[in-house]
Amino acid sequence: MKPRDLTDLAVRNLREAILRNALTTLGVAVGVASLVAMLSLGVGLQQLASKRLSQSGLFDTIFVTPKNSFRGMGRPQREVESDKPPRPLDDDARVELEKLPNVIEVYPQVRFFTEVRFNNKPYATMVAGMPDSSRNTGAFDGMQGSFFSSSAANEAILQIEFAKDLSDKPASLVGQELTLRYAERQAIPPAAGDEPPGAAETSGGFSVVPKELRLKIVGIVETEPAAGYGGYGSARLLMPLQTASTLRAAQVNDLRDIVRGNTSNRITYPALSVRAKSPSQVETLEASIKDLGFNAFSLLDASKSLRTFFSVFDLLLGIFGSLALAVATLGIVNTLVMAILERRREIGVLKALGAADSDVQQLFFVEAGVMGFLGGIFGVVFGWLLGRAITFGTNIYLKRQSLNPIDLSSVPWWLVILALLFAVLVSLGAGLYPASRAAKLNPVDALRYE
Amino acid sequence: MADTQTAVQLEHVSRYYTLGESSVRAVDDVSLMIPRGEFLALLGSSGSGKSTLLNLIAGLDRPTSGAILADGQSLAALSPLNLARYRRNTVGMIFQSFNLLPRMTLEENVELPLRLAEVDHSERADRVREALERVRLTHRVGHRPTELSGGEQQRVAIARALVNRPKILLADEPTGNLDSTTGEAILTLLRELQTHLEMTIVMVTHERPLAERFADRLATMGDGKLLGIAPIGEGRAQ
Numbered sequence: 017m018k019p020r021d022l023t024d025l026a027v028r029n030l031r032e033a034i035l036r037n038a039l040t041t042l043g044v045a046v047g048v049a050s051l052v053a054m055l056s057l058g059v060g061l062q063q064l065a066s067k068r069l070s071q072s073g074l075f076d077t078i079f080v081t082p083k084n085s086f087r088g089m090g091r092p093q094r095e096v097e098s099d100k101p102p103r104p105l106d107d108d109a110r111v112e113l114e115k116l117p118n119v120i121e122v123y124p125q126v127r128f129f130t131e132v133r134f135n136n137k138p139y140a141t142m143v144a145g146m147p148d149s150s151r152n153t154g155a156f157d158g159m160q161g162s163f164f165s166s167s168a169a170n171e172a173i174l175q176i177e178f179a180k181d182l183s184d185k186p187a188s189l190v191g192q193e194l195t196l197r198y199a200e201r202q203a204i205p206p207a208a209g210d211e212p213p214g215a216a217e218t219s220g221g222f223s224v225v226p227k228e229l230r231l232k233i234v235g236i237v238e239t240e241p242a243a244g245y246g247g248y249g250s251a252r253l254l255m256p257l258q259t260a261s262t263l264r265a266a267q268v269n270d271l272r273d274i275v276r277g278n279t280s281n282r283i284t285y286p287a288l289s290v291r292a293k294s295p296s297q298v299e300t301l302e303a304s305i306k307d308l309g310f311n312a313f314s315l316l317d318a319s320k321s322l323r324t325f326f327s328v329f330d331l332l333l334g335i336f337g338s339l340a341l342a343v344a345t346l347g348i349v350n351t352l353v354m355a356i357l358e359r360r361r362e363i364g365v366l367k368a369l370g371a372a373d374s375d376v377q378q379l380f381f382v383e384a385g386v387m388g389f390l391g392g393i394f395g396v397v398f399g400w401l402l403g404r405a406i407t408f409g410t411n412i413y414l415k416r417q418s419l420n421p422i423d424l425s426s427v428p429w430w431l432v433i434l435a436l437l438f439a440v441l442v443s444l445g446a447g448l449y450p451a452s453r454a455a456k457l458n459p460v461d462a463l464r465y466e
Numbered sequence: 467m468a469d470t471q472t473a474v475q476l477e478h479v480s481r482y483y484t485l486g487e488s489s490v491r492a493v494d495d496v497s498l499m500i501p502r503g504e505f506l507a508l509l510g511s512s513g514s515g516k517s518t519l520l521n522l523i524a525g526l527d528r529p530t531s532g533a534i535l536a537d538g539q540s541l542a543a544l545s546p547l548n549l550a551r552y553r554r555n556t557v558g559m560i561f562q563s564f565n566l567l568p569r570m571t572l573e574e575n576v577e578l579p580l581r582l583a584e585v586d587h588s589e590r591a592d593r594v595r596e597a598l599e600r601v602r603l604t605h606r607v608g609h610r611p612t613e614l615s616g617g618e619q620q621r622v623a624i625a626r627a628l629v630n631r632p633k634i635l636l637a638d639e640p641t642g643n644l645d646s647t648t649g650e651a652i653l654t655l656l657r658e659l660q661t662h663l664e665m666t667i668v669m670v671t672h673e674r675p676l677a678e679r680f681a682d683r684l685a686t687m688g689d690g691k692l693l694g695i696a697p698i699g700e701g702r703a704q
Contacts, residue, residue, distance in 0.1 A: 021581040032569050365565045368526060369579045369626070370554020372547050459526045463565070 017375050026382040033355065040344075040351040041391045047341030048395020048439045052427060053402035054337035055435075058330040060403070060426040065322065075295040078302050079125075080105065080113065080288045081311045103309040105285045113290055116304050118297040123147040125287040126260040127251060133195040134182050141178060143196065144251030145260030149291070158420040161190040161235030168258040172196075172231040178252035179236045189233045196229045196253075198265040229263065231255060341439070344391070345446040348384055352450030355383070356457070363454055364462025373455040380451035381444060388443020392436040399435070400427045472535070473634055473666035474500040474523055479532035480690075481518055492518040493529070494690035502633075505660050505667045507677035510687035516670045517638055519687065523668060524557055524636050525549045537633050554583050558627030562639035564619040566611040572622050573598075573607040579630045597625040601655060617648035624655065628663075635659070637669040641676060649673070653680040 017025075030037045083102040103109065113122045126145035131138050148167045150156070156163050156173075164171045172194065179186035182194075201224055237254070290305065290312075292298050298314050305312040356363070363376055403425025411421040481493040493515045500506050508516040521527040522534060525541055534541045537556045544552060553559075558579075566575045576594045585593065598604045601621035611619050620640060627635060637656065641649030657680050660667050671677050677684055678698055685695045 017581055018584055021584075025581070028569060361565070362567060365567065366578075366582070367550070368524065368553065368559050368561075368565075370550055370582045370630070372550035374547070375550075375582060460521050463526075463561070 017371075017378065022378055022382045023386070025379055026386050029355070029359070029379070029383055030386060033358070036351055036354070037387060040347045041387045041394070043344035043347040044341070044388055044391025044439055044443060045394035045398055047338075047344035048392050048435050049398035049402055050340040051334065051337035051438070052396050052399025052431065052435050053406070053425070054333040055330060055431055056399060056403040056425040056427045057406065058326065058333040059428060059431060060407070060424045062326040062330070063426050064422055064424070065326070075315055076292045076298060078290045078292065078298060078305060078312050078314045080290055080305055081286070082284070083309065083311055105288055105310065109308070109310070110285070110288060112308060113288060113305065116290075116301060118293045118301055120291045120293055121147065121149060122288055122290050123149075123257055124261065124285040125289060126257060126265075127286075128198065128265045130196065130198045130265065132253060133197060134192075138197075139178075139181060141253050142251040143198075143253045143255065143260065143265075145257035146173075146254045147257045147289075156235070156237055159235050159237040160187055161233070164234060164256045167256050168262070169234075169256055170229065170231050170259060171234045171255065173235040173237050173254040174233060175250070175252040175254070176236055176238055186236055190235060191233065193230050193232050196231055196255075198227055198229070198263060199224045200227045201264050227263070341442055345442055348387060348443055348446035349450060351387075352380055352384060352447055353453070356380075356450055356454045360457065360462045360465040363457050364459045364465065367457075367459035368463060376457070377451045377455035380454045381447050384443045384447025384451070385440055388440040388446075389436065391443070392439030395439060396427070396432050396435050400425075403427060470538075471501055472499055473502045473504065473537065474498075474668070475535040476519075476523075477533045477535075479519070479522060479529045479534060481515075481522060481527065482530045491515075491690045493522065495532070496687075496690075496692045497532075498685060498692060498695065500666060500668060502666055503660065503664050505657065505680065505682045506669070507681035507684050508668065508670045508687060509672065509674055509677055509684055510693075511672065514687040515690035516687045518690075520636050520638055520668060520670050523634075524559055525553045554579060555630055556632055557634045557636055558630065558632035560620065560623045560627050560635070560637045560640050562642035564611070564616075564623045564643070566619055566622055566626070568611055570610070571607065572603065572609050572611065572614070575611065575622055576626045576629050579626060583630055585630075593629055594625075597629040598622075600628060600659065601625045615648075616644050617651060620644065620648075620652050621655065624652075624659070628659065631663075632665070634666045634668065637667065639670055639672070641671065641673060649676060650679075656680070 082105045110122050110124070113119065124145075127142060129140070129142050131140055132143075133139070146164070148164075151163045159173070161173070164173070174182070174186075174189065176186060179189055183189050290301065292301050302312045302314055366376060366379075407422075407424040410424050414421055476496055476498040479493055479496045480491065483490045483492055496515075496519060508519060510516045518527070522529050522541075523536060525536075525544070528542065536552070539552060539556070541549065541552065566572075567578070570578070573594055576597055577590055580590045580593055595604065598607065601624050603618060603621050603625065606614065606618065611622065614622065620643075624635075624640075635656070640652055640656070644652060653676055656667055656669070659665055669677070669681065674684075681698060683695060683697050686693045
């Protein structure tokens with residue numbers, strides 16, 4: 017028979033015992049719904065994690081440090097070609113890095129440990145400069161207050177725990193001012209022999225002068241983006257990168273410079289962050305940076321293991337979700353076997369009119385497929401609704417906990433197509449036995465059946 | 467060997483059924499030649515084997531031994547698929563209980579063999595109308611079988627059997643569920659078709675008077691054996 021005739025006859029037959037077939041189809045729909053809901057949660061969680069991680073800038077950012085950096089101190093030199101002094105991470109290097117292909121921006125890591133005064137009480141903390149681009153990374157989504165008004169504003173964003181240290185009501189801090197006390201690195205014009213050797217505040221090339229700066233608190237944020245990355249510890253006070261850079265606050269590499277006797281006036285950076293256009297370009301960019309003579313590292317490997325984790329997670333969710341579909345399969349077998357008993361005579365008539373065994377087999381097969389397809393469509397819709405309901409419930413809970421809402425479930429197109437395909441294939445599998453039994457029916461016996 | 471004038475030839479055809487340890491000879495060594503265009507009536511009491519013999523000619527069943535040649539084809543040599551094609555294209559069948567599919571309209575019931583034969587959609591409507599015209603039922607096309615009288619249902623069944631233009635029409639007790647007047651009308655119709663379409667008709671019946679009026683020859687069966695075969699000749703009603 018032609019496919020159109022087969023489908024037409026199959027749908028007619030299904031309509032004949034509408035209640036039973038509708039219930040069987042509903043069984044398939046429930047099975048598919050549980051599968052779709054489970055997988056949509058898996059996919060949603062994965063997307064949520066990936067979004068948060070990629071927004072954090074961890075996966076499209078390469079951290080560049082000079083070779084033989086501070087961490088190598090006290091250990092033997094690792095580089096074989098250590099006759100040459102390691103290349104400094106200065107402005108020349110920054111320009112060179114900016115010129116590499118697929119680089120969006122290069123910005124220094126400005127982090128220093130210092131003292132903050134608020135209400136005449138001192139608080140020791142780590143301060144970090146935030147580039148303007150971090151505004152869009154998502155880390156500041158849902159923050160109290162607002163992001164810096166400009167890239168050179170004398171403003172601060174506090175990490176929530178630090179804000180709690182400063183005040184019992186962290187939200188009330190927004191709009192207030194605090195004082196940043198820091199050590200400024202000042203260049204000293206060379207005047208050979210003038211300085212007494214071993215002077216406390218000078219080391220030949222620069223001096224360290226205590227300074228103060230008043231900053232207005234504009235916002236409070238949950239966590240710092242790229243917190244603790246690069247080995248400097250998590251910053252609890254954030255300020256615009258440009259403001260932080262102009263402070264010329266003494267940083268950890270200054271101490272290294274002193275130890276190494278490098279006391280020139282040239283500013284060197286302890287580390288530079290290089291942002292690639294997308295995480296996929298990070299690997300090649302990292303290699304190019306290493307070729308320039310710097311250390312470079314990224315968190316791309318961590319993202320790979322995350323993907324592996326979610327694949328296994330999805331697989332497990334899929335297996336649990338499929339259990340209901342397996343039960344629904346038994347429903348299809350039962351319905352079709354019943355249909356064979358009821359339609360015995362009709363099968364005999366079809367054979368007497370010239371239907372081949374394969375025609376009868378295909379007819380039952382298509383009936384199973386149609387039930388699977390319809391069940392699949394309803395199942396995808398139910399599953400999507402179930403996912404939305406779970407997301408809705410979760411968000412009510414999160415709201416009560418004063419947390420930001422999240423999109424917990426996601427039904428991408430591939431999941432819709434996969435679920436439909438799976439429903440049809442499983443239903444066809446369930447139809448195998450009834451279809452073959454119907455095809456083998458002896459027409460003479462079938463015609464005699466009342 | 468069958469010649470071109472032979473529609474069906476049976477050579478020592480037997481069909482045994484095994485019931486437990488015993489064997490039932492439903493058809494026992496029947497040899498019979500049915501010429502093209504003949505209206506043959508198979509008579510016999512219940513269990514005489516006439517319906518089994520009809521099923522063997524229809525290709526619904528295979529003989530335990532012997533050979534059946536129909537329209538020049540040896541049915542034993544046909545694969546199951548080719549046997550289905552034979553049922554579809556060479557023979558048409560009508561039954562005592564009509565066997566129409568109740569959820570389909572009259573038109574759709576007649577169209578069913580065309581679907582099985584994969585006849586093109588554009589051709590189907592004409593073929594269905596032609597078949598219904600032959601049984602004079604064009605006015606009730608949209609109705610379902612349950613809305614028709616017994617005689618009308620049997621006419622639909624005949625239209626369905628004719629729609630693929632078979633050469634042999636096999637009728638299993640076609641008047642068994644009809645009153646005598648309607649039964650006569652149906653047999654008159656079959657006789658007309660035999661004449662106009664030059665069809666061969668094999669009809670199983672236990673109503674000897676009707677068979678004598680409409681058939682060309684009578685074959686009588688008893689206990690699976692062919693007891694006798696006789697032409698009716700001038701005794702037939704017109």
